[in-house]
Amino acid sequence: MSPRVEGAVCRCTHLLMTDFSSLLCVLDSLQFWELDEDHDGLIDAHDLIQYDDYALTNKVVERVMSGAGRRLLSGIPGKMNYLDFVIFLISEVDKNNDVALDYWFNVIDIDADGIITTFEIEYFFEESVMANRDSEGGRV
Numbered sequence: 001m002s003p004r005v006e007g008a009v010c011r012c013t014h015l016l017m018t019d020f021s022s023l024l025c026v027l028d029s030l031q032f033w034e035l036d037e038d039h040d041g042l043i044d045a046h047d048l049i050q051y052d053d054y055a056l057t058n059k060v061v062e063r064v065m066s067g068a069g070r071r072l073l074s075g076i077p078g079k080m081n082y083l084d085f086v087i088f089l090i091s092e093v094d095k096n097n098d099v100a101l102d103y104w105f106n107v108i109d110i111d112a113d114g115i116i117t118t119f120e121i122e123y124f125f126e127e128s129v130m131a132n133r134d135s136e137g138g139r140v
């Protein structure tokens with residue numbers, strides 16, 4: 001394990017107190033390490049789009065990387081640090097917790113007016129349909 005990953009694991013261990021949570025944290029660290037191709041401790045949109053075998057659309061990644069879900073702690077526009085990634089992962093893995101609900105609501109609420117409209121849903125849905133068509137070889 002590289003010193004950078006070990007450092008991330010140690011930081012995370014201080015944040016999460018149970019053994020199970022610590023194990024999840026180690027797995028998160030390895031996932032972060034894999035996505036961070038140049039290993040500079042930051043993930044950009046190019047890296048995040050590869051998350052979970054390209055499970056996210058470009059529009060969602062763009063919103064996440066803009067800090068729409070939650071302001072990025074990295075302080076660098078368009079770049080996510082390890083803690084930003086952990087918050088993203090908590091929101092992505094279990095979408096039923098309050099953090100996740102707030103996170104994804106904010107991602108979809110493009111104009112940040114506190115209301116999700118059909119326009120906002122269509123904006124994201126359109127790209128998902130196109131991605132499904134592509135993955136199914138044109139069949140829908």
Ligand SMILES: [Ca+2]
Pocket residue numbers: 036037038039040041042043044047
């Ligand atoms: Ca990087």
Ligand SMILES: [Ca+2]
Pocket residue numbers: 109110111112113114115116117120
């Ligand atoms: Ca809105």
